[in-house]
Amino acid sequence: ADPEVFKIGGVVSLSGTYGVFGDDMRKGVELAIEQRGGKVLGKPIQVAWEDDETKPQPAVQKTTRLIADGAQMIFGAVSSASSIAIMNIAKQRKIPHLVTMSADDKITLPGASRYTFRTSNTLGMEQRMALAYSKDQKLKRVYGVTADYQATRDSWEWYRKEAEKAGIEIVGADFPPLGNRDFSSIADKIARSNADGIALFMTGSDSITMVKQAGQVGLGKTRKIFGPVIADETMAAGVGPTSVGVNSGVRYHFTVDNAANKKFVEAYRKKYNEFPSSAAGEAFDGMAWWLDVVEKTGSWDREKWVEAFAGSVRENSLEGRKEMNACDHQARQDGLWGEVVAGKAPQPAYVMKIAKLYPPKEIFEDCKQ
Amino acid sequence: MSNIALQCANVSVSFGALKAIDNVNYDFEAGRVYGLIGPNGAGKTTLLNVLAGRLLQHQGKVMCHGEDISALAPHLRARHGIGRSFQITKIYPEMTVIENLRIAAQIKHSRFMPFWIAPRYDRRLADDIDAMLKMTGLAAHRHDIAGAMSYGLQRALELGLTLLPGPRILLLDEPLAGIGHQEIEAATRLIQSASAGRTVLLIEHNMDVIMSLSEQIVVMCNGSVIAQGTPEQVRADATVRSVYLGEDE
Amino acid sequence: MSTIIIGLSLGMLLFLLASGLTLIFGMLGVINFAHGALYMLGAYLSFDIAHRTGSFALGVIVATVVVGLAGIAMERFALRPLYNRPHFYQLVLTFGFILVLTEAVKLFWGLGYKEAPMPALLSGSVDMFGSTIPVYRLFVIGFGAAAAIGLFAALERSTFGMLVRAASSDSEMVQTLGLPASTIRTAVFGFGAGLAGLAGAIAAPLFPIELGMGTNTIIDCFIVVILGGLGNIRGVVAAALLIGMVRAIGYTFMPSWVDVLTFAMLIATLLTRPQGLFSRPVRSA
Amino acid sequence: MIALENAFVQYGAARVLSDVSIKAAQDEIIAIVGRNGAGKSTTLKTMMGLLPLQQGRRLFHQQDISRQAVENISRLGIALVPDSRRIFPNLSVMENLRMGALAHKPGYWTIARVLEIFPRLQERIGFGGDQLSGGEQQMLSIARALLGNPKILLLDEPTEGLAPLIVNHLIEIFTLVHQQGTGIVLVEQNLKVPMRLAHRQYVLDHGAVAWSGTAAELEAQRETVESIITTGVNHEH
Amino acid sequence: MNLSRFDVLIGLLMMPVIFALPFLTQDDFYLNLATLVMIWSIFAVGFDFVFGSLGMVSFGHASFLGIGGYALAIVTQRFGLPFEAGVLAAIILAAFCAWVFSFFALRVSGIFFALVTLALSQLLYILADSKLREWTGGADGLPGVARPEILGIDFFSSLNFYWYVAAIFVLVMAAIAMVRSSPFGRVIRGIQQNEIRTQQLGYDTHRIKQITFLVSGAISGLAGALLGSLLMYVNPQMLHWSTSGDVIIMTLLGGAGTLWGPVAGVMIFEILKEWLSGWTPYWYGILGIIFILVTLYFPKGVLGEIQAFAGRIRRRGGKS
Numbered sequence A: 001a002d003p004e005v006f007k008i009g010g011v012v013s014l015s016g017t018y019g020v021f022g023d024d025m026r027k028g029v030e031l032a033i034e035q036r037g038g039k040v041l042g043k044p045i046q047v048a049w050e051d052d053e054t055k056p057q058p059a060v061q062k063t064t065r066l067i068a069d070g071a072q073m074i075f076g077a078v079s080s081a082s083s084i085a086i087m088n089i090a091k092q093r094k095i096p097h098l099v100t101m102s103a104d105d106k107i108t109l110p111g112a113s114r115y116t117f118r119t120s121n122t123l124g125m126e127q128r129m130a131l132a133y134s135k136d137q138k139l140k141r142v143y144g145v146t147a148d149y150q151a152t153r154d155s156w157e158w159y160r161k162e163a164e165k166a167g168i169e170i171v172g173a174d175f176p177p178l179g180n181r182d183f184s185s186i187a188d189k190i191a192r193s194n195a196d197g198i199a200l201f202m203t204g205s206d207s208i209t210m211v212k213q214a215g216q217v218g219l220g221k222t223r224k225i226f227g228p229v230i231a232d233e234t235m236a237a238g239v240g241p242t243s244v245g246v247n248s249g250v251r252y253h254f255t256v257d258n259a260a261n262k263k264f265v266e267a268y269r270k271k272y273n274e275f276p277s278s279a280a281g282e283a284f285d286g287m288a289w290w291l292d293v294v295e296k297t298g299s300w301d302r303e304k305w306v307e308a309f310a311g312s313v314r315e316n317s318l319e320g321r322k323e324m325n326a327c328d329h330q331a332r333q334d335g336l337w338g339e340v341v342a343g344k345a346p347q348p349a350y351v352m353k354i355a356k357l358y359p360p361k362e363i364f365e366d367c368k369q
Numbered sequence B: 001m002s003n004i005a006l007q008c009a010n011v012s013v014s015f016g017a018l019k020a021i022d023n024v025n026y027d028f029e030a031g032r033v034y035g036l037i038g039p040n041g042a043g044k045t046t047l048l049n050v051l052a053g054r055l056l057q058h059q060g061k062v063m064c065h066g067e068d069i070s071a072l073a074p075h076l077r078a079r080h081g082i083g084r085s086f087q088i089t090k091i092y093p094e095m096t097v098i099e100n101l102r103i104a105a106q107i108k109h110s111r112f113m114p115f116w117i118a119p120r121y122d123r124r125l126a127d128d129i130d131a132m133l134k135m136t137g138l139a140a141h142r143h144d145i146a147g148a149m150s151y152g153l154q155r156a157l158e159l160g161l162t163l164l165p166g167p168r169i170l171l172l173d174e175p176l177a178g179i180g181h182q183e184i185e186a187a188t189r190l191i192q193s194a195s196a197g198r199t200v201l202l203i204e205h206n207m208d209v210i211m212s213l214s215e216q217i218v219v220m221c222n223g224s225v226i227a228q229g230t231p232e233q234v235r236a237d238a239t240v241r242s243v244y245l246g247e248d249e
Numbered sequence C: 001m002s003t004i005i006i007g008l009s010l011g012m013l014l015f016l017l018a019s020g021l022t023l024i025f026g027m028l029g030v031i032n033f034a035h036g037a038l039y040m041l042g043a044y045l046s047f048d049i050a051h052r053t054g055s056f057a058l059g060v061i062v063a064t065v066v067v068g069l070a071g072i073a074m075e076r077f078a079l080r081p082l083y084n085r086p087h088f089y090q091l092v093l094t095f096g097f098i099l100v101l102t103e104a105v106k107l108f109w110g111l112g113y114k115e116a117p118m119p120a121l122l123s124g125s126v127d128m129f130g131s132t133i134p135v136y137r138l139f140v141i142g143f144g145a146a147a148a149i150g151l152f153a154a155l156e157r158s159t160f161g162m163l164v165r166a167a168s169s170d171s172e173m174v175q176t177l178g179l180p181a182s183t184i185r186t187a188v189f190g191f192g193a194g195l196a197g198l199a200g201a202i203a204a205p206l207f208p209i210e211l212g213m214g215t216n217t218i219i220d221c222f223i224v225v226i227l228g229g230l231g232n233i234r235g236v237v238a239a240a241l242l243i244g245m246v247r248a249i250g251y252t253f254m255p256s257w258v259d260v261l262t263f264a265m266l267i268a269t270l271l272t273r274p275q276g277l278f279s280r281p282v283r284s285a
Numbered sequence D: 001m002i003a004l005e006n007a008f009v010q011y012g013a014a015r016v017l018s019d020v021s022i023k024a025a026q027d028e029i030i031a032i033v034g035r036n037g038a039g040k041s042t043t044l045k046t047m048m049g050l051l052p053l054q055q056g057r058r059l060f061h062q063q064d065i066s067r068q069a070v071e072n073i074s075r076l077g078i079a080l081v082p083d084s085r086r087i088f089p090n091l092s093v094m095e096n097l098r099m100g101a102l103a104h105k106p107g108y109w110t111i112a113r114v115l116e117i118f119p120r121l122q123e124r125i126g127f128g129g130d131q132l133s134g135g136e137q138q139m140l141s142i143a144r145a146l147l148g149n150p151k152i153l154l155l156d157e158p159t160e161g162l163a164p165l166i167v168n169h170l171i172e173i174f175t176l177v178h179q180q181g182t183g184i185v186l187v188e189q190n191l192k193v194p195m196r197l198a199h200r201q202y203v204l205d206h207g208a209v210a211w212s213g214t215a216a217e218l219e220a221q222r223e224t225v226e227s228i229i230t231t232g233v234n235h236e237h
Numbered sequence E: 001m002n003l004s005r006f007d008v009l010i011g012l013l014m015m016p017v018i019f020a021l022p023f024l025t026q027d028d029f030y031l032n033l034a035t036l037v038m039i040w041s042i043f044a045v046g047f048d049f050v051f052g053s054l055g056m057v058s059f060g061h062a063s064f065l066g067i068g069g070y071a072l073a074i075v076t077q078r079f080g081l082p083f084e085a086g087v088l089a090a091i092i093l094a095a096f097c098a099w100v101f102s103f104f105a106l107r108v109s110g111i112f113f114a115l116v117t118l119a120l121s122q123l124l125y126i127l128a129d130s131k132l133r134e135w136t137g138g139a140d141g142l143p144g145v146a147r148p149e150i151l152g153i154d155f156f157s158s159l160n161f162y163w164y165v166a167a168i169f170v171l172v173m174a175a176i177a178m179v180r181s182s183p184f185g186r187v188i189r190g191i192q193q194n195e196i197r198t199q200q201l202g203y204d205t206h207r208i209k210q211i212t213f214l215v216s217g218a219i220s221g222l223a224g225a226l227l228g229s230l231l232m233y234v235n236p237q238m239l240h241w242s243t244s245g246d247v248i249i250m251t252l253l254g255g256a257g258t259l260w261g262p263v264a265g266v267m268i269f270e271i272l273k274e275w276l277s278g279w280t281p282y283w284y285g286i287l288g289i290i291f292i293l294v295t296l297y298f299p300k301g302v303l304g305e306i307q308a309f310a311g312r313i314r315r316r317g318g319k320s
């Protein structure tokens, strides 16, 4: 017999470093469910939310609990470490797993997991945008600051190699520890260098602190500060005025101009009285897509859902066309690149302005099995 | 030489500018009871600390039965047969009397503390503990929590703990401090019987007790030994009278 | 040269962060684990007031006073019965306060990153020794130095300091001599907590304001306290400056090793001076 | 004048004093004697206000101070030399002395005067409290109490650990203190001192007053009193 | 510190519960929770060996837990050795690490001991988190930690793994109970109550403390290996100071220095956390309030207070 309800287990950070993102993701998902009348396959949808405290260990624990409680799928997490931990459990328990936030490329390497899908951006596509940006701006000398963390270090290494190929000189590279709180020495070194671009391969409070302290010695005035994931509305709120002019890859943005997005933003603002953040938009987009696919299979067989999702295409996603690669379960999509500008009420004080849109073929490698 | 139990050779201790012990040379003969007296702050406790190994930063040498022990930590000196009681009682306050004594007794049987044959091992300790309970008069209190006993009983336990490992040399720092007038006599007797066959170094400010217990009195003042001799000699010594005893004594 | 300025500013900031902790630790023998949480509360308060009123100074004052009052309440209602118990009870108690304070801040200000504006007067930068030094950093150095001197005078040279030290070792005896020991302790705790709030307010324009900001800070503070020796203001200043310098040099030459370097220095110190850089041996029997 | 009236005191569940009434006027020296554990120290602590009364009253010059906090009682002019000395280990000798004077009005006893009577302390003035020898700590504790210029001085075994010469010296000092108009309550093991000083004596046994009387009465009934102390018979209630 | 009647009674109560649980529920979630509680109990009991018995607050026990986890993961994954070899390596490496810690930390006492162990463990955390990422996988950790593989039993089944851990748990508790009541256990408690006296009796207290710390580290390492195996994942969070904080709180919550106190503490902590977090989003703050209240009103810990209460009742009953 079919289950009475469709249970979704949501594991996100509601506390800890990324707590702010988890809360927005929850809002996005709940709106996606509400917009389809709260039902899929004719049964009511029920989401159980769990807080992983931005730590993988609770993420594992909570996921196990959700699966034991009968979750049909797992949604989450925020941090890549948690998502990877969840991915392993999902794989073992054969439960579909949807990622709409974590950007680590390892999550969607070809053959990584039959059950895990990502509808949001990868660090890989964002680093490509950062490179394209460097070329567009005709930067000559770049100073790189990279959090001492595997994914960001890999990303930086890739950028460095490609940039040098393109004739950009790397005039300095520093690797401060994760969670570092003082960048004044590094800012000083950059100020003394002749760099015209500052590439930041870091995120969260690291990038906020860095941008903030770079602003205090006026680095942004004479140099371009950019990075794959260093700014969005949430982070800009932490930086303040000096965030203006900073460039970054953007996962989703409420100003993307298409009908689906307009409708979503309106509904979101009505329900939550604020503009959707990128975490909220990506979560909505991914969950809506997934539920549509499930509906279309007309079956309660989880294997069927997984098969249907791999290779499915979403023409009217919030960010335009998205296509789920069958080989690595990564959604190919346009890349958004933006710059922080001052927002006009009712928008937040600092918002991203989408400056450039990169088509998938420029920022994704072809996926080979 | 073999009858010298403890020997201080040119021992000095300084705390900053203060010379708490100033070049003390003294041989303590085995089997005798020495009384150590002197004004407050003369350096008596400090000397005891040097002998027991609680104070290792000193000049000069400390020898035990001809062996240089200057650098040895307290527990190693204990294994040389040096036992010590403290001016401020040092017992295990949350354990019962018998548990206190058991810890002291088991060091004698082995330094190796097997945990798989505990009960059998404890039976071997029982005789020693019983003898000590009788000697210190604590037999009736064996199951009392040590910290809740009266001060006099705690002092008796302190002495029992010091004696159980079977030290050949006893260093006693004001063992009668705080013991009531009525119990002094019993405590004196206890120390006396504990002294049998041992070398004892006793610090005490109670003149009646120290004069009756000691065979030899050593007087310290400002870190130096200023006089020594039998109780009678010391009592008659003019310097001792003026710096320590007072004229009317 | 700029490394020295940066080192000084790092050191003084560390001193400000650690001063309240070391004060409470040294004077009351209490390890206040919630120090980081109080620091966070201070930062949020100053951000809020600054955005509401536009005045940085008012924010600093409100943060100091409110956090100080919170400290007084903590001491009065929770810590007081614990003085006669072993240290670790205070650890659990103050750990409990971390959770409560964090929850309270979350309730009031939500989860998002916050930003405290730099006061206009201090927001410029000056060129010195070929580097651009933000005026705010210089302000931090000056403020830290003033706080250090003030604390030193207040605690190691004054009668009040003597009283507090006495109360830390035997408060009942202090009362027996006719002095209000419990009021003194409450005041000291409130003062230490106020310092945490002050540090939070001063640090606010430099860092993102977020819920986790206290958690890592507390470890830095502990390092300073270990290095400096128990509750010794001089020691803490020296230790904070030393760490600041080591870090500034580390950031300049090998940023990814800065944390390891800090800990290596700590361990080297422990090997040579186990009780910290500034401490005096005590008599054991 | 300080007094306990029908005082009952306990530590946790263990009753230590039952129905103790003791009083000392400002012009007298009284002594409390008794075996170890009889409750002498407890009596002094109760007078000082360090222990709460289960029943009974604490009086100072007819005023009920049963509910007063210790610091207030101290400021009325009562000082205690506790049995464990309780020197502040982290304060210097000088600072320990200053602590004694801090809450009180100046009077006959000044730092210069106490250093005069205890020259040893003058020699150790900059030392930390925890660096002193046992006897030196005892002197410091007495000096600290004197600096409050109390109206009543409670002394718990003040001669313990002191050299005989100093003990004799202390007897003179206590006489002087008394002449300055301070009442003294003295707890002693060493009977020599109370015999020389006290106007009246109380014998405590098992937490109750077993005998009390003037010095003259004590002299007359010496044997009885000694036997009460040693065997603990003849309770007075 | 003989085994009290109370300890034996609780032990006798625990055994059937452990045995019966899998027959009451086959739910993976409950089995995993029970397994987790037992593993953390091993950790807490090991920790309490230093904390409750010796009276020293170690704020670095997360290191031993984490080293245990990493040792198992690395030995099985990199060197392809069997699970049991990994557990052995976990125990040995954790003990070695404890020995190194004790070398530094035993030079100081009291709260400084706590701070020094904290600093050392934070250093390890940083190393694992970034500098040793070749071996540890950095902040992302190492997924796919092994499960035992004996007799062809499938230990990836929660039920079978439960039995495996339960057996180890019972063995560890029995060993700890034995050591606590042995002459060695007595001396440890003697050191806690009066170190100077113990030294003066002739015990090498420094050495004994070191051995105790080492044993405690070894037990924690065992717990770490099991935890890694349960979660099939290790990451630097295991080494973080807040993990040390958790174990201190759990131990105090249940009752430090008693045999079963740490176990009770772990149970209360985990169940409270599960229950509260399912019930209110403010569970973090409520947990904080509970910690505060327990510290203030249950100074001996929940089990410690019950034990003391039972003792009072018995004494009163005995008298009348």
Ligand SMILES: Nc1ncnc2c1ncn2[C@@H]1O[C@H](COP(=O)(O)OP(=O)(O)OP(=O)(O)O)[C@@H](O)[C@H]1O
Pocket: B015, B018, B020, B038, B039, B040, B041, B042, B043, B044, B045, B046, B047, C282, C283, D124, D127, D131, D132, D133, D134, D135, D136, D161
């Ligand atoms: N750790 C120390 N630091 C500084 N001075 C010290 C230390 N230990 C002892 N002293 C000083 O050395 C002198 C001798 O002290 P010691 O304790 O040996 O005296 P004592 O003869 O035992 O006196 P008492 O009869 O009063 O116990 C004292 O003046 C004391 O202040």
Ligand SMILES: Nc1ncnc2c1ncn2[C@@H]1O[C@H](COP(=O)(O)OP(=O)(O)OP(=O)(O)O)[C@@H](O)[C@H]1O
Pocket: B148, B149, B150, B151, B152, B178, B180, D011, D014, D016, D034, D035, D036, D037, D038, D039, D040, D041, D042, D043, D083
């Ligand atoms: N803190 C305490 N907790 C529990 N019992 C105590 C405490 N202090 C003292 N007692 C008990 O109270 C009784 C009286 O103690 P007190 O110290 O008043 O006696 P004392 O007459 O001063 O003896 P001593 O001559 O040994 O100083 C003793 O039986 C003692 O065991």
Ligand SMILES: [Mg+2]
Pocket: B044, B045, B046, B087, D133, D134, D135
């Ligand atoms: Mg002495």
Ligand SMILES: [Mg+2]
Pocket: D040, D041, D042, D083, D156
């Ligand atoms: Mg007494």
